Amino acid sequence: MTAVKAPARDRAQASGGIAAAVKGRLQQLLAFASLIVIYAFFSFASPFFFSYGNFTAILFSTVVIGTLAIGTTFVIIAGGIDLSIGTGMALCAVMSGVFLVKLGLPLWLGVPAAILFGGVMGLVNGINVALLKIPPFIATLAMMLVAEGLALVLSDSTPIYFNDVPGYTDISTGNLIPGVNFPNAVLVLLAIALIAGVLLTKSVLGRYTYSIGSNEEATSLSGIDVRKWKIAIYAFAGLFIGLAGVMISARLGSAQPATGMGYELQAIAAVVIGGTSLSGGKGSIVGTLIGALIISVLNNGLQIMSIPQEWQNVILGCVILVAVYTDRIRKKETT
Amino acid sequence: MTAVKAPARDRAQASGGIAAAVKGRLQQLLAFASLIVIYAFFSFASPFFFSYGNFTAILFSTVVIGTLAIGTTFVIIAGGIDLSIGTGMALCAVMSGVFLVKLGLPLWLGVPAAILFGGVMGLVNGINVALLKIPPFIATLAMMLVAEGLALVLSDSTPIYFNDVPGYTDISTGNLIPGVNFPNAVLVLLAIALIAGVLLTKSVLGRYTYSIGSNEEATSLSGIDVRKWKIAIYAFAGLFIGLAGVMISARLGSAQPATGMGYELQAIAAVVIGGTSLSGGKGSIVGTLIGALIISVLNNGLQIMSIPQEWQNVILGCVILVAVYTDRIRKKETT
Amino acid sequence: MTEPLLEVEGVDKSFPGVRALHDMRLELRSGEVLALVGENGAGKSTLMKLLSGIHTADTGRFRLGGEPFEAASPRHALELGISIIHQEFNLVPHLTVAQNVFIGREPRRGRLLLDERRLGADTAALLERLHLPLDPKAVVGELTVANQQMVEIAKALSYEPRVLIMDEPTAALNEAEVETLHELIRRFVRPGTGVIYISHRMEEIKRIADRVTVIRDGEYIDTLDMASASTPEIIALMVGRAIDTGAKPENVRPDRDVVLSVEGLSTKALLKDVSFDLREGEILGFAGLMGAGRTEVGRALVGADRLDGGTITLRGKRIRVANPAEAARHGIGYLSEDRKRFGLLLEQDVRANIALGALRDQFTSAGFVRDRAAREKAREYVGTLRIKTPSLEQTVKHLSGGNQQKVVIAKWLAKDCDVLVFDEPTRGIDVGAKEEIYQLLNELAAQGKSIIMISSELPEILRMSHRVVVMSEGRVTRVLDAAEAGQENIMHFATLRPDENPADAAELGIEVGKAGQP
Amino acid sequence: GSDGGSGGGGDGPFIAIVSKGFQHQFWQAVKKGAEQEAAERGARVTFVGPATEQDVEEQMNMLTNELAKSPQAVGFAALDSRAAAPLLQQAQSQNIPVIAFDSGVDSDIPVTTVATDNKAAAAEAAKHLSEQIGGKGKVALVVHDQTSRSGIDRRDGFLEWMKQNAPGITVLQPQYGGGDQLESANITKSILSANPDLKGIYASNEGSAIGVIKGVQESGRKGVTVVGFDSGKAQIDAIRSGVMAGAVTQDPIDMGRQLVDSAIKAIDGEQLPKTIDTNYYWYDKSNVDDPKIKAVLYQ
Numbered sequence A, B: 001m002t003a004v005k006a007p008a009r010d011r012a013q014a015s016g017g018i019a020a021a022v023k024g025r026l027q028q029l030l031a032f033a034s035l036i037v038i039y040a041f042f043s044f045a046s047p048f049f050f051s052y053g054n055f056t057a058i059l060f061s062t063v064v065i066g067t068l069a070i071g072t073t074f075v076i077i078a079g080g081i082d083l084s085i086g087t088g089m090a091l092c093a094v095m096s097g098v099f100l101v102k103l104g105l106p107l108w109l110g111v112p113a114a115i116l117f118g119g120v121m122g123l124v125n126g127i128n129v130a131l132l133k134i135p136p137f138i139a140t141l142a143m144m145l146v147a148e149g150l151a152l153v154l155s156d157s158t159p160i161y162f163n164d165v166p167g168y169t170d171i172s173t174g175n176l177i178p179g180v181n182f183p184n185a186v187l188v189l190l191a192i193a194l195i196a197g198v199l200l201t202k203s204v205l206g207r208y209t210y211s212i213g214s215n216e217e218a219t220s221l222s223g224i225d226v227r228k229w230k231i232a233i234y235a236f237a238g239l240f241i242g243l244a245g246v247m248i249s250a251r252l253g254s255a256q257p258a259t260g261m262g263y264e265l266q267a268i269a270a271v272v273i274g275g276t277s278l279s280g281g282k283g284s285i286v287g288t289l290i291g292a293l294i295i296s297v298l299n300n301g302l303q304i305m306s307i308p309q310e311w312q313n314v315i316l317g318c319v320i321l322v323a324v325y326t327d328r329i330r331k332k333e334t335t
Numbered sequence C: 001m002t003e004p005l006l007e008v009e010g011v012d013k014s015f016p017g018v019r020a021l022h023d024m025r026l027e028l029r030s031g032e033v034l035a036l037v038g039e040n041g042a043g044k045s046t047l048m049k050l051l052s053g054i055h056t057a058d059t060g061r062f063r064l065g066g067e068p069f070e071a072a073s074p075r076h077a078l079e080l081g082i083s084i085i086h087q088e089f090n091l092v093p094h095l096t097v098a099q100n101v102f103i104g105r106e107p108r109r110g111r112l113l114l115d116e117r118r119l120g121a122d123t124a125a126l127l128e129r130l131h132l133p134l135d136p137k138a139v140v141g142e143l144t145v146a147n148q149q150m151v152e153i154a155k156a157l158s159y160e161p162r163v164l165i166m167d168e169p170t171a172a173l174n175e176a177e178v179e180t181l182h183e184l185i186r187r188f189v190r191p192g193t194g195v196i197y198i199s200h201r202m203e204e205i206k207r208i209a210d211r212v213t214v215i216r217d218g219e220y221i222d223t224l225d226m227a228s229a230s231t232p233e234i235i236a237l238m239v240g241r242a243i244d245t246g247a248k249p250e251n252v253r254p255d256r257d258v259v260l261s262v263e264g265l266s267t268k269a270l271l272k273d274v275s276f277d278l279r280e281g282e283i284l285g286f287a288g289l290m291g292a293g294r295t296e297v298g299r300a301l302v303g304a305d306r307l308d309g310g311t312i313t314l315r316g317k318r319i320r321v322a323n324p325a326e327a328a329r330h331g332i333g334y335l336s337e338d339r340k341r342f343g344l345l346l347e348q349d350v351r352a353n354i355a356l357g358a359l360r361d362q363f364t365s366a367g368f369v370r371d372r373a374a375r376e377k378a379r380e381y382v383g384t385l386r387i388k389t390p391s392l393e394q395t396v397k398h399l400s401g402g403n404q405q406k407v408v409i410a411k412w413l414a415k416d417c418d419v420l421v422f423d424e425p426t427r428g429i430d431v432g433a434k435e436e437i438y439q440l441l442n443e444l445a446a447q448g449k450s451i452i453m454i455s456s457e458l459p460e461i462l463r464m465s466h467r468v469v470v471m472s473e474g475r476v477t478r479v480l481d482a483a484e485a486g487q488e489n490i491m492h493f494a495t496l497r498p499d500e501n502p503a504d505a506a507e508l509g510i511e512v513g514k515a516g517q518p
Numbered sequence D: 001g002s003d004g005g006s007g008g009g010g011d012g013p014f015i016a017i018v019s020k021g022f023q024h025q026f027w028q029a030v031k032k033g034a035e036q037e038a039a040e041r042g043a044r045v046t047f048v049g050p051a052t053e054q055d056v057e058e059q060m061n062m063l064t065n066e067l068a069k070s071p072q073a074v075g076f077a078a079l080d081s082r083a084a085a086p087l088l089q090q091a092q093s094q095n096i097p098v099i100a101f102d103s104g105v106d107s108d109i110p111v112t113t114v115a116t117d118n119k120a121a122a123a124e125a126a127k128h129l130s131e132q133i134g135g136k137g138k139v140a141l142v143v144h145d146q147t148s149r150s151g152i153d154r155r156d157g158f159l160e161w162m163k164q165n166a167p168g169i170t171v172l173q174p175q176y177g178g179g180d181q182l183e184s185a186n187i188t189k190s191i192l193s194a195n196p197d198l199k200g201i202y203a204s205n206e207g208s209a210i211g212v213i214k215g216v217q218e219s220g221r222k223g224v225t226v227v228g229f230d231s232g233k234a235q236i237d238a239i240r241s242g243v244m245a246g247a248v249t250q251d252p253i254d255m256g257r258q259l260v261d262s263a264i265k266a267i268d269g270e271q272l273p274k275t276i277d278t279n280y281y282w283y284d285k286s287n288v289d290d291p292k293i294k295a296v297l298y299q
């Protein structure tokens, strides 16, 4: 019986394989579609939009939200959520100030320490979620409040300036590529996106991220220590909070303790617009980057077109709806 | 065989029934546990906390978030989310101003119109989610942005004052019960909580809310028009956005177009602290009220104790964690 | 051959309100297949969950190869060499077949990176060795239930366990796949290994098992040698009474009016020009191999999937069915083969599940639910279907698999549709209860309801159907009357492959590649 | 300070201050002034404020809670003075004197108002910007908020002065960055891209100013004159290095001191003038190290 059936199925498999590969490639290209349409639209609508300077400006403005969104992508694919990324970023910026300015640590020590501090915040989130079994929404909401308060306490509610830390602002605003005006911050974003993408698709951590988000119970029954991996995922995502804290303070030259609230929603929005499902199991780093870029391009383009600001939000909302809707339709058709 | 087995089954059922009933009663009482512990703590910790005046002040401060949270409870039980409630509330407040002040409609017409306007916003959310199949997070995020912008556009970015609308502020600050200093706003909150509670547990709308949140596909295959009911749920929840808009503008005597951002997170937090699961299918109005009260009592108590403001958030975060954790443990033990 | 491989003694296990096991024992010998049978809710799955480290026993002793052990976690059990295929699937839907099979043991490059190529190759080799026709790259969530079951089997065997536990592995399989599975099991069993095989299908047990252990109401009853035991004997031990297994379809009459007429149904995915009639008071069986398209016909009928073409006529009027709600308005209901995904509200109680479909028609006045009426109805079905539950308020998730299935059936009985599509209605239901469900179906038919019964169990098709529609590869290959239907001719028509085989196409009178009338 | 909002000590009078904000530098400076004055006078103060200057309801809750503690006096910076009317009445009936600060309260209950004229200060900034660019060209505004009093006054003061006194200057649509440095920086870069001929930018508070400075620096544009508002290290540094032409600052520390001083006087039953003006100052490279200016700048 099986023998009789085999050839037909194999053919189906083979053709399915090729078709799937072509389809996959096509989809990756088409995923940019909304973004490209929006970009093209603004290029025609305003003479000032399409320029190298504005292009890098858009990329630059994506760095902080993009960094936060990449980390959060892991958490969301694993079926969780992280609300603490916004104020957590502010706390990490302050910690960077504490390490580099107040304690006077050298750059090579202080910056990794600030990033690690983000990891520790994530670790605490992970422990609350995985061991104490507190719903992620609550656990990270609590962390959001705690981080907001601690950032003020540790900084004495005053910004910490990095003027006396040579090289710090170069992390963000310097140009590593000599002669080309391309801010380091964007290079950092691209680098971490690459690393995160590889880890998500090719590493054990990434595999279990998908697996836990897709079916936590089955993952656990397969003998995987889900609690351990969940903690690892939150801690890993925390590193991105730390990095975002470094990037924003390096850009501003100061750690602003009161900033950050509301960034979490923007980052989560970027992740979801990028096609990651809030119910877990699905998503990609490329998608998240595109999501973050769609938001930046819209913000930038509407401003450049001098649309009155109260209308900008209205248009932003509508365009996001349309972009996601057409994306959904398109996916349905190619699948 | 059936006959032989029957008595045993009935006994088991009966004892299970009684045990379940007792357990249910106990849980309803214990659900207040965290709230009561927190309340008792503040009563001992500060001489100003335990008083009738402060008690009504706490209730009063719960009204707006409570109203939003009650509506959102439906959406969340149905497996959705509504981010548009905060700025949506501001838009409804502005609409109330437009109806009553700018168009000069009488109170009995303008107030319901403003509430209905919230329903229409919810309807649009529902259509986007149920018919266009846009993920609720995105659909309502878009609505959040649109509402934020429209509130500014329609109000010309200035507050609309209700000074010339006699009786409007009484909706919130008046005392319906003669001789007793008990604000109407609290009565309104209690009344809608009662109505919402009855609808959620006893009406078809409520039952389908739970069913859709538990398993949307199974509900659909059971012959229920899930799309229609989802739209109904969002529209119904929208009425609460409208009501919250009326309540806040009646309290302040003005419609503040730029307020409201961030309220959605507080309302969702109240719902989740109250035991409603963000993955849907589970939750209650009583729980939501308790969740909202826990937040208000903490905010009020910490301030009354003159805790420095930067520490208030830190403590708030920690107490929420502990409250939810003990609640989880307690539930596990009684079940 | 006779030394015990796995021994269980004096095991008790209670859940809140339920005593699932009491003084249970079990002995699996080296090199044997031991069948475990018992009614729905007898405690079979619970016992297996104790062995595989998901639950811990309240009391009791376990020995593996003579050594006492207690499985502390699923991982621990796997390390001890106990591998289990659960009654409910435990697969990760968004991952591929290969990723699921080797989850937790992925080949790596370095400590952190995965070796995807080796994973694919290992899986391909494993599937080859097991003769399982699966694509390692297919995403599991998109596979049919039967194929998912195959993935579970491959995964369990990949651990090379000493004890392999299969909890109703064939509930989603048809004859051919069952045979494949049995071959696998025969190759697997050798001195030093053993299989515990749970099933409600007696003829299967007869074929594969060496001995059979019967349990009832959480207690051990007896263990019999398969060679000497007869099926009625086993069934009598199981349910405490004799059951007539030789019954035939009732009330078969050719002179009924056509209720539902389907003409040229086709879908993008699979169906090609499917046509058939359903008559009043008739039970129309649908037979075919896995993937023949029977489920898709059912889903298409109620508008759960998009149609590409074809017409549906109900009592002479053409109807368009856009979604299941519309189907319900026309009095057409569909019971899905996948109860967990499409049938149940797992987190809700028994009452809510039974009342769900009929809530608006029967249990409401002025928009409010009449809970007493709903409860009465639920209680009635819990009684007639003998649903084993501590109360109507029990969460469905905590019922045994078979009892969950009964809840789904109760939901559709309560809904009172004129046309009912039952897709694998007795999946996981014990022989005693099956007979009761057959009686119920017959009663419904006698009341004038029309029933489409999709089933992968040929005996069930033959036992119940007034007529049998045989499908293959998305086509209806033949409609047989009860009198002419038999194992052989059904299998013949179920295995015709007109797309590949010109002779088959000629037999069906269709041109290859083109749709035509069968 | 981290040792708390209940700065100052002893058993002296208890003054509850409800401000328009909390986290931001400006309000922290007011708090600092109030705490210094309270410490010197043996009074006790608490200082609270909502998270954003739009959150009128939260401010009402805060005022309610402070009144529940029966303070001897209340300092209040109203986000919306009419919304606070019932609470102010309550304070009056409890015999708690109310001192308004930062902006006026539409009511005769407050015994005095300690405030800066935001409009006049903004006009001062406009005047200097106009001078710097020679009275013609295009200028842009990055404002921290479009609905709060301070945002509106600092915008309108600037716009009105320009309209009346600088016919040669075109003012672009004001853009609002919420006082968020990053967002203000991104807005600034967009404005610069869209207006290659831009001559000047005005930023209406500290956060906006930092953002504008960053935006100009990052875009690499030269020849754009930036004027700001408030102080803080970033602005002071920018002024020293020439990136920023100058800024208007109020004297928030003085405002806090005057507030507590007035409150203590009111408790003691002294008569107070209707308004107490706290000054604003223009500072630039030339006078930033002037001791008189240095004293009003907070770092």
Ligand SMILES: Nc1ncnc2c1ncn2[C@@H]1O[C@H](COP(=O)(O)OP(=O)(O)OP(=O)(O)O)[C@@H](O)[C@H]1O
Binding pocket: C015, C016, C018, C019, C020, C038, C039, C040, C041, C042, C043, C044, C045, C046, C047, C087, C388, C389, C398, C399, C400, C401, C402, C403, C428, C430
């Ligand atoms: N987690 C649980 N909580 C409460 N009761 C449970 C739980 N798991 C099983 N039970 C109960 O224990 C009893 C035995 O269930 P079990 O699943 O072992 O039955 P089974 O023999 O496998 O039945 P089936 O043939 O229907 O699969 C049932 O009455 C069931 O309701």
Ligand SMILES: Nc1ncnc2c1ncn2[C@@H]1O[C@H](COP(=O)(O)OP(=O)(O)OP(=O)(O)O)[C@@H](O)[C@H]1O
Binding pocket: C141, C142, C143, C144, C145, C146, C172, C269, C270, C288, C289, C290, C291, C292, C293, C294, C295, C296, C297, C337, C456
């Ligand atoms: N959710 C799905 N996603 C992708 N393909 C599907 C899905 N469901 C069914 N199919 C495809 O449709 C074909 C028909 O499956 P269907 O379930 O209708 O067959 P069936 O005759 O009911 O067999 P059985 O239920 O025994 O597997 C299968 O070959 C399968 O590949």
Ligand SMILES: [Mg+2]
Binding pocket: C044, C045, C046, C087, C167, C400, C401, C402
């Ligand atoms: Mg079972």
Ligand SMILES: [Mg+2]
Binding pocket: C294, C295, C296, C337, C423
């Ligand atoms: Mg099927």
